[in-house]
Amino acid sequence: MAVSAFVLLILTFICGTQPAKWTDSLPDGSLKYACAGDNVHIPWNFALSASESLDDVQWFYQGRSSEMIAVLTHGNFLPLPSFSHRVHFIPNGGIIVDHVTVQDSGNYSVEISGHGDSGTFFRIKRTIILQVGADLMTTDGHLHVSENPMAVLDKRTDQWSIELHCGTFTYLGQPPFDVEWMTPSGKLMSSSTYKDGQFKLLVSAPVQGGNYSCRIPVLSISTACLPDGNGANKGKATYILDQTESRLTLLEAHQTALQKENDALKSENFLLKNSDSNLFDRLHLLEARTSHHVSFHARNLRNTSIQHDSPLIVDHVIINQGNCYSTSTGKFTAPFNGTYFFIGTSGSLATGQTGQFELTVEGQQISFVSTRDNGPLDAASVHGVVHLTQGDTVWLKVSSGIEFWSAATSFSGFLVSPDS
Numbered sequence: 001m002a003v004s005a006f007v008l009l010i011l012t013f014i015c016g017t018q019p020a021k022w023t024d025s026l027p028d029g030s031l032k033y034a035c036a037g038d039n040v041h042i043p044w045n046f047a048l049s050a051s052e053s054l055d056d057v058q059w060f061y062q063g064r065s066s067e068m069i070a071v072l073t074h075g076n077f078l079p080l081p082s083f084s085h086r087v088h089f090i091p092n093g094g095i096i097v098d099h100v101t102v103q104d105s106g107n108y109s110v111e112i113s114g115h116g117d118s119g120t121f122f123r124i125k126r127t128i129i130l131q132v133g134a135d136l137m138t139t140d141g142h143l144h145v146s147e148n149p150m151a152v153l154d155k156r157t158d159q160w161s162i163e164l165h166c167g168t169f170t171y172l173g174q175p176p177f178d179v180e181w182m183t184p185s186g187k188l189m190s191s192s193t194y195k196d197g198q199f200k201l202l203v204s205a206p207v208q209g210g211n212y213s214c215r216i217p218v219l220s221i222s223t224a225c226l227p228d229g230n231g232a233n234k235g236k237a238t239y240i241l242d243q244t245e246s247r248l249t250l251l252e253a254h255q256t257a258l259q260k261e262n263d264a265l266k267s268e269n270f271l272l273k274n275s276d277s278n279l280f281d282r283l284h285l286l287e288a289r290t291s292h293h294v295s296f297h298a299r300n301l302r303n304t305s306i307q308h309d310s311p312l313i314v315d316h317v318i319i320n321q322g323n324c325y326s327t328s329t330g331k332f333t334a335p336f337n338g339t340y341f342f343i344g345t346s347g348s349l350a351t352g353q354t355g356q357f358e359l360t361v362e363g364q365q366i367s368f369v370s371t372r373d374n375g376p377l378d379a380a381s382v383h384g385v386v387h388l389t390q391g392d393t394v395w396l397k398v399s400s401g402i403e404f405w406s407a408a409t410s411f412s413g414f415l416v417s418p419d420s
């Protein structure tokens with residue numbers, strides 16, 4: 001309580017000595033545009049508190065020269081000779097400069113001085129930068145229409161369009177003007193957008209080739225700083241749009257967009273599938289880990305002519321608890337450390353040929369069998385109980401290639417006990 005009262009006291013003290021305040025909406029250093037011949041009003045306004053008194057107001061110009069414009073003292077407004085007939089005082093602090101010329105461009109400032117509480121002196125100062133144009137207010141004094149080499153998507157119609165630009169304006173006057181467009185068939189159009197000094201017209205399919213013109217409306221000619229008469233010509237520019245080329249540009253844009261959309265769809269689909277299968281595998285692994293239900297049995301060979309060192313891949317799955325057996329590789333992957341049992345059976349199909357295969361853990365032989373078909377079909381099995389570390393793979397490896405007997409081939413396994 002005591003502290004806040006103290007702070008309040010300090011604030012009151014500081015505020016009490018605060019000098020005059022600006023009440024207009026022209027921030028210090030604002031840029032103001034005008035056309036040659038305009039009467040320029042600079043609406044500087046300030047307020048004094050009841051205990052403050054005004055000593056004087058002084059205005060300065062800084063540009064092609066540095067000089068004082070006028071002074072207000074004891075209620076008398078006194079312009080200096082070079083401004084005597086063309087500057088007027090507007091209470092309180094503002095001025096009007098009549099019939100400005102390009103030479104009048106520069107910085108205008110005002111300084112207000114007075115006395116506040118207990119005789120303290122104050123001075124406040126403000127500047128605006130005046131830019132006077134005597135021609136078209138564009139970056140190079142001319143008006144140009146150009147074409148965006150890229151087609152643009154018109155958000156309102158969702159159609160690819162040719163974009164024409166008209167500008168580049170540095171000032172649009174107050175109130176700002178909009179240019180008028182005319183199509184080759186004589187239709188008047190207004191701009192679609194305005195950005196960074198450029199008015200933009202979107203021409204959508206079917207593109208009409210020919211003469212497009214952009215012009216400053218006659219009523220706005222003076223705002224654009226163009227003198228009447230030949231000003232009307234300066235305030236206008238044309239562009240010949242090539243119909244064939246434009247239609248081609250639109251087609252290309254459309255094509256590219258479709259391609260991108262397609263690619264995006266494909267990669268989205270891919271991601272979806274990928275994350276799905278990831279999710280699927282992870283879900284099964286989680287399930288296997290928590291329930292410890294791991295077992296599989298599959299039969300029938302996908303390919304019966306198997307080369308030396310390749311896996312026997314059985315792809316008709318009867319059971320696959322925990323989803324640890326893969327039909328694409330023919331391998332079982334241990335979901336966690338533990339003891340497992342496996343058995344694999346196969347035989348040769350052709351008479352008189354020796355089929356050999358083995359049970360492997362990470363490609364290392366656990367058990368081996370050889371089967372010789374002496375006439376009727378014949379089969380043999382490999383089996384083993386092994387301790388596996390999470391991630392180990394177990395599969396049936398062919399030691400010597402023959403034509404294997406699909407229907408007699410199977411591969412099974414299950415978890416005996418997990419490591420605790």
Ligand SMILES: *[C@@H]1O[C@H](CO)[C@@H](O)[C@H](O)[C@H]1NC(C)=O
Nearest residue numbers: 029062063064106107127129
């Ligand atoms: C006018 O004011 C601007 C901004 O305060 C300053 O950068 C510039 O140098 C001034 N020009 C002249 C001629 O004093």
Ligand SMILES: *[C@@H]1O[C@H](CO)[C@@H](O)[C@H](O)[C@H]1NC(C)=O
Nearest residue numbers: 182211212213237238239240
């Ligand atoms: C384009 O049209 C403008 C008027 O709309 C005209 O002044 C100009 O000569 C025309 N240009 C061509 C090449 O037709």
Ligand SMILES: *[C@@H]1O[C@H](CO)[C@@H](O)[C@H](O)[C@H]1NC(C)=O
Nearest residue numbers: 302303304305306307308310
């Ligand atoms: C079966 O495997 C052999 C040897 O690896 C290969 O040449 C053949 O193309 C495969 N056949 C099929 C249908 O996949």
Ligand SMILES: *[C@@H]1O[C@H](CO)[C@@H](O)[C@H](O)[C@H]1NC(C)=O
Nearest residue numbers: 336337338388389390419420
């Ligand atoms: C699984 O076994 C390996 C090798 O023996 C060991 O490094 C690892 O820590 C074990 N993992 C768990 C979860 O017990």
